[in-house]
Amino acid sequence: MxxxxxxxxxxxxxxxxxxxxxxxxxxxxxxxxxxxxxxxxxxxxxxxxxxxxxxxxxxxxxxxxxxxxxxxxxxxxxxxxxxxxxxxxxxxxxxxxxxxxxxxxxxxxxxxxxxxxxxxxxxxxxxxxxxxxxxxxxxxxxxxxxxxxxxxxxxxxxxxxxxxxxxxxxxxxxxxxxxxxxxxxxxxxxxxxxxPSFLGPDNKLKPSDYDRIMHAAEVLVNNLDNPPDTMELARSVGLSRAKLHRCFRRVHGVSPFEYLRNHRLKTAMMLLQSGKINVTEAALSVGYANLSYFSKAFKAMFGVCPGELLRHSTPN
The missing domain is CATH 2.60.120.10 (Jelly Rolls)
Known part of the structure; x- marks a missing residue:
């Protein structure tokens, strides 16, 4: 080499x-x-x-x-x-x-x-x-x-x-x-x-609750195309649905649903930046069946349409 x-x-x-x-x-x-x-x-x-x-x-x-x-x-x-x-x-x-x-x-x-x-x-x-x-x-x-x-x-x-x-x-x-x-x-x-203390004193959690929230985020990231619903997610990490929402927002600043959406779009962005797949394939791979909805969500988050990002990312 x-x-x-x-x-x-x-x-x-x-x-x-x-x-x-x-x-x-x-x-x-x-x-x-x-x-x-x-x-x-x-x-x-x-x-x-x-x-x-x-x-x-x-x-x-x-x-x-x-x-x-x-x-x-x-x-x-x-x-x-x-x-x-x-x-x-x-x-x-x-x-x-x-x-x-x-x-x-x-x-x-x-x-x-x-x-x-x-x-x-x-x-x-x-x-x-x-x-x-x-x-x-x-x-x-x-x-x-x-x-x-x-x-x-x-x-x-x-x-x-x-x-x-x-x-x-x-x-x-x-x-x-x-x-x-x-x-x-x-x-x-x-x-x-x-x-996590940089999130502010009001957002500090017990170590055990923080670990459960990090586990919940990992479950979502590993199941982008078929994620559990909120009740299933809460049960899998040993928290009530209400406590999951409250603690998740304290740690990540967003709800579990918003975190899932953000990570789906982030993953789609990385796929498009690789230049190896098209917009439809990127959307389907992260769980978006509606291409129009995917494009609107993508632009709202990153300020650019997925097709435009793909054009910038594809090597000449």
């Missing part, structure tokens, strides 16, 4: 924007990097390969960040470990990497689209004031040269913001401000996912 070492980010004609081209790539792709004065860095990695490759890079300075896989699947491993972690579309994660560690990524012969949000430790500390006891071990892991990787699903709200990042409607300074605001939004979503 071909091994490629990414080069140094090169400046572009756009201030505070850099680009990394992968040399001798069997296909197309590269990395676009936006650096913001707030200490956040936004990286879009888009590749479409004809054969699988490996990329190898050594971390120049400690990294704290969040990653979002929007299309495809890839794996990565560390020089210090034989364990390989696979990440697929629809997953996101929090990670910390200490300085001088070597990272190997296994990129497939397919379209792979990822977005990364990097930040300095001081930025994360400022956002987590009041919850230092929870987040301090994650931040200190970098100082102690320890690796942390926590994988979650990418929520519908995250997907909406990620789409807006990829299809920013502005140019120049307005574009820079817009992307930084979206990066901040993504940071907020991930911190809330990492630590």
């Amino acid at each position: 071909k091994i490629i070492k990414p080069g140094t980010p090169q400046p572009t004609d756009v201030p505070n924007r850099f680009k990394v081209d992968l040399p001798s790539l069997p296909g197309r792709g590269g990395w676009d990097i936006d650096v913001f004065s707030s200490g956040l860095t936004l990286v879009v990695m888009d590749t479409a390969l004809h054969q699988p490759i490996k990329t190898q890079a050594t971390v120049a300075k400690p990294i704290i960040g969040f990653g979002f896989c929007l299309a495809g699947e890839f794996g990565f491993s560390l020089m210090s470990s034989k364990t390989r972690l696979n990440i697929r579309a629809g997953q996101s994660g929090f990670f910390t990497f200490p300085q001088d560690i070597e990272i190997t990524e296994h990129l497939p012969a397919d379209h792979l689209l990822r977005i990364y949000l990097m930040l300095e430790g001081e930025i994360l500390s400022s956002f987590t004031q009041g919850d230092e006891d929870y987040f301090s071990p994650l931040i200190k892991s970098v100082e102690k040269k320890r690796v942390n990787r926590v994988v979650h699903s990418t929520t519908a709200l995250m997907h909406a913001a990620l789409y807006q990042i990829l299809h920013c409607p502005y140019y120049g300074k307005a574009r820079h401000i817009y992307l930084e605001s979206k990066a901040m939004e993504m940071l907020s979503h991930k911190l809330a996912q990492l630590h």
Whole structure:
């Protein structure tokens, strides 16, 4: 398998924007990097390969960040470990990497689209004031040269913001401000996912109830085409119907039905972004029999018709 070492980010004609081209790539792709004065860095990695490759890079300075896989699947491993972690579309994660560690990524012969949000430790500390006891071990892991990787699903709200990042409607300074605001939004979503207390003191639940709600969400996600009704869902996780609704909204900000709808649309969005299926197939695969209703719901959520998204996502 071909091994490629990414080069140094090169400046572009756009201030505070850099680009990394992968040399001798069997296909197309590269990395676009936006650096913001707030200490956040936004990286879009888009590749479409004809054969699988490996990329190898050594971390120049400690990294704290969040990653979002929007299309495809890839794996990565560390020089210090034989364990390989696979990440697929629809997953996101929090990670910390200490300085001088070597990272190997296994990129497939397919379209792979990822977005990364990097930040300095001081930025994360400022956002987590009041919850230092929870987040301090994650931040200190970098100082102690320890690796942390926590994988979650990418929520519908995250997907909406990620789409807006990829299809920013502005140019120049307005574009820079817009992307930084979206990066901040993504940071907020991930911190809330990492630590439920970010939902606010009135939304805290007993650990056992929180676990039941997370299980209920998992049941819905795994049964998009034939989900249980609310009573069946409540019974399966050991809660009353009323308590399920109340606690579910506290954790996820929406009802179970809204969560199901959002995840269906998010999954359809990922399928369309892959460019491998048409709009009808995407709708049916997530449980929508009425194509018109699917299109209206999709546009209401993402601000674009599914057909338009498909046209943007299909490689030329």
